[in-house]
Amino acid sequence: MKYRQEIIARIGHTPPLPMLVETLMAAGFAAPKNQPPDQTAILAAGEADAGLALDLLELLNQPSLLSCAGKSPKTDAKPSANIRTIPDALRLCGAKRLACLAVCVALAPRLKRELKGYGMPEGKLLEHSIVAGLAAQEIARVKSLPIPEHTFCSGFLGDVGKTCLDAALESNAASVLELADSELITFDQAEDLMLGINHAEAGCLLCEHWGLPLAIVEVVRWRLRPDGFPGHDPALDLVHMGESLAKLTGLGLGNDGMYYQPSTFVAQRLRLTPKLVDKAMAAAVAQTPNLYDLFLRFGD
Amino acid sequence: MKPLQFIFSLAEASHGGLAVRTIAHRGKTMGLIVVNISEMAISNRKSDVLITYSLGSCLGVSVYDPQIALGGLIHCLLPLASASPDKAKANPHMFVNTGVSDMIRTLMRMGASRTRLIIKVAGGGKMMGVNNIFDVGARNFSTAQKLFSTNNLTIAGKEVGGSVPRTLSLFMETGKVTIRSLGAEKEL
Numbered sequence: 001m002k003y004r005q006e007i008i009a010r011i012g013h014t015p016p017l018p019m020l021v022e023t024l025m026a027a028g029f030a031a032p033k034n035q036p037p038d039q040t041a042i043l044a045a046g047e048a049d050a051g052l053a054l055d056l057l058e059l060l061n062q063p064s065l066l067s068c069a070g071k072s073p074k075t076d077a078k079p080s081a082n083i084r085t086i087p088d089a090l091r092l093c094g095a096k097r098l099a100c101l102a103v104c105v106a107l108a109p110r111l112k113r114e115l116k117g118y119g120m121p122e123g124k125l126l127e128h129s130i131v132a133g134l135a136a137q138e139i140a141r142v143k144s145l146p147i148p149e150h151t152f153c154s155g156f157l158g159d160v161g162k163t164c165l166d167a168a169l170e171s172n173a174a175s176v177l178e179l180a181d182s183e184l185i186t187f188d189q190a191e192d193l194m195l196g197i198n199h200a201e202a203g204c205l206l207c208e209h210w211g212l213p214l215a216i217v218e219v220v221r222w223r224l225r226p227d228g229f230p231g232h233d234p235a236l237d238l239v240h241m242g243e244s245l246a247k248l249t250g251l252g253l254g255n256d257g258m259y260y261q262p263s264t265f266v267a268q269r270l271r272l273t274p275k276l277v278d279k280a281m282a283a284a285v286a287q288t289p290n291l292y293d294l295f296l297r298f299g300d
Numbered sequence: 301m302k303p304l305q306f307i308f309s310l311a312e313a314s315h316g317g318l319a320v321r322t323i324a325h326r327g328k329t330m331g332l333i334v335v336n337i338s339e340m341a342i343s344n345r346k347s348d349v350l351i352t353y354s355l356g357s358c359l360g361v362s363v364y365d366p367q368i369a370l371g372g373l374i375h376c377l378l379p380l381a382s383a384s385p386d387k388a389k390a391n392p393h394m395f396v397n398t399g400v401s402d403m404i405r406t407l408m409r410m411g412a413s414r415t416r417l418i419i420k421v422a423g424g425g426k427m428m429g430v431n432n433i434f435d436v437g438a439r440n441f442s443t444a445q446k447l448f449s450t451n452n453l454t455i456a457g458k459e460v461g462g463s464v465p466r467t468l469s470l471f472m473e474t475g476k477v478t479i480r481s482l483g484a485e486k487e488l
Contacts, residue, residue: 119482177482186428247427248436249377250356250465251337255482258356258427258463262434272433278383281436282394285337285377286387 003168004196011164011205020045020052021102022211027090028099029213037095039087046086053086055105055298056098060089062291100153103212104133107156109299110163117169118162118254123296125163128252129156130291135249135284136235136242142276142283148235154219155239155246157212161203161220162254168195173255180259187259188224200224226263237266245281251288333373338394340374340403342410346473353467355423357437359444359460360468361400362420364475365412372403373470378436379443396443404451419453420477420488422468424460437461457488 016022023045027037046053060083083089089098111129114122133155140147169176172194180190188198204221219236222229226240244262247253335341335352343350350373352360364371374393381388381395392398408414421444424437441460448455459466459479467480468488477488 184428244427244434248357248434249337250354250358250423250425253354253356253465255465257465257482258425261428262430267433274433274436274439275383277433277436278378278380282378282384282387285394286391 002196007164007168007195007197007202008205011202011209014206014209017103017210018049018052018106020049020056021099021106024095024099024102025211025213028095028097029215031095037090039090042086042090051299052102052106056102057083057086057089059101059105059294059298060093060098062294094149096149100150100216103153103216104156104295105298107160108295111156111160112296112299113163115162115166115254117166117173118256119173120162120252120254123292124252124254125159126252126295127288127292128246129159130295131249131251131284131288132156132158132239132243132246134242134287134291135245135280136238138280138283139238139241139245139270139272139276142280143270143272145234145238145270147238148215150213150216150219151235151238151242154216154223154235155242157203157207157216157220158223158239158243159199159203160206161199161201164202164206165191165195165197165199177255177259180256186224186261187256190259198224224260226266237270240266241270241272242284245277245284249281249285251285335373335375337375338377338391338399340372340393340399340406342370342372342403342406343472344368344370344410348472350470350472351467352469355466355468356425357423357435357440359396359421359423359437359440360466361396361403361444362468362470362477363403363407363412364418364470364472364477365407365416366418366475367413367416368411369472369475370407370410370412371470371472371475372407373468374399374403376400376440379439396440397447400444400447404453414451414453417453418456418475419448420457420468420470421455422459422466422479422488425462425464425466428463459488 023041111126112123115125133152136151136155137147176190176194180187188200191198204217207217207220219239222236223239223243226236229236247258331348333341333348333350335350341350346369352373352375359376362373376396376399377394379396381398388395388398392402424441426435426437464481469478478485479488
C-alpha cells in the first residue's frame, strides 16, 4: 500500500489546469442553466493564454470533432465552419463542449510523454487516447444515439491515470502482468493488488484534483468496470466500449496489452453486433492519424 | 530484378512517401520499413526489414518468395470489407479479405510463384473473457484461413490469439520472420 499513498500524494501536487480551461469549465459546467457565459472573463483568459487558445481553435476546425457537436453528421465531411475566435467557438459549439475540448488540448502534452512502466514510447498514450475518444463517438454514430458533449473528452482522459502510476510500475510491471496472466484477472485488478491503486482510480483522483466536472470524473473512474457504476450513464457505456475497441485496434497499446474485459451488459444495452463494432472501429481508426498529428503539435 | 520497395496505404497518398529509416542490425545497415495499421509494404531489397508494431486483434501477414527474395507485409484491422465498403474502397488494406488478396496478387505480378510463397501470420489477439461481438481477432484469423484455403495456400507459421500486443518483422535477405512481445523475441 506504500505506492497508493505516494501516488495520491503526487496527484495532490500536480499543477492546475490553465486559466482558460478553468474559465471555460466554470462557464460550461458550473454556471446556472440559462445563464449566458461570462464572455469578458473567457476573452481575458484566452488573451492570457493565446497559445492554448490558438491550439483549441485549430482543433475545433477539424471535421470529426465538429461533427460530434452535431454540426455535421458525416465523419468524412470537410470542415463546415471556420472558427476564428473564442467567442465564435463559444457561439457555435457551446460552453460545455468548448470546455471539454480545451481540457483535451491542455492535457495533450502530458499524454504525449513516454511511459516506461507501461512500455509505451513517447506519443503512444496520446494515440491511444485519441482513438478511444473517437471510437466512443463512433459507437454512438453507428447506433444513431445522441453523443453527450463530454464523450470524446472522457474517452481521451480514460488512461490519464497511467501517467500517475508509471513510476511505481517501472519496477513492478512484470509482476503485475504475471499476476494478471496467472490469476486471469484484468490488468487494473492486478494493479490494485500490487500497487494498492489502479490507473482508473488514479485518473479519477487526478481529474477531481483539476476540478473537472463530475460527469467526466465518473466516466474516468468507472470506464474499466462499468457494471459497478451505481446508475446508468450513456457516456460511460460509450466510453467503455470505445476504450475496448481502441484496445482491439492495437493503437497505443502498452505492456498491459488487452488484459481488460469488455462488459457483456453494456454490449447488450447498446445492442452491438459484430458488424457495428467493425464499422465503428474502421471509422475511428481512419480519423486517428490526422488528429494524432495535430495533437502531437499542441503545447510545443 | 531491379531493387524496389514501396508501401501501399492512405498514408502514402497523404504524406507522400515511404516510412523508411536506416538501422544497424548485427553490424549490417538495414532499411526499416514501418507498416502502420491498414498498410501494406512490398520489397525485394535484401537490406530491408519490414516491420509492423502493436498487433492487437489486428492480423499481420508476411508473404515471402525465397527464390527471388521478394516479400510483403500487411497489417489488417478488420476481417471483411463489407463492414465498411467506403473505407474498403479508399483503402483495401484495412481488411483481411481485400488486403491480403491484393498483397498476394501484387507479389505474383512482380514475379513471385504461388508454390514458393511462405506465409506467416501473427496477431488476432483478444480481450479477456470476450464474447463473439468483440472477438475481432478470431474473425480476422478465420477470414485469412478461409482465404488461404480457398487458394490452396498454406500457413507456414502462426502466432495468434492471447491478450498480448505483438510486433512482426520480415527480414528480406533471408525471409526470417520474428515476433516480439513484451520484450521477448522469437523466430516464427
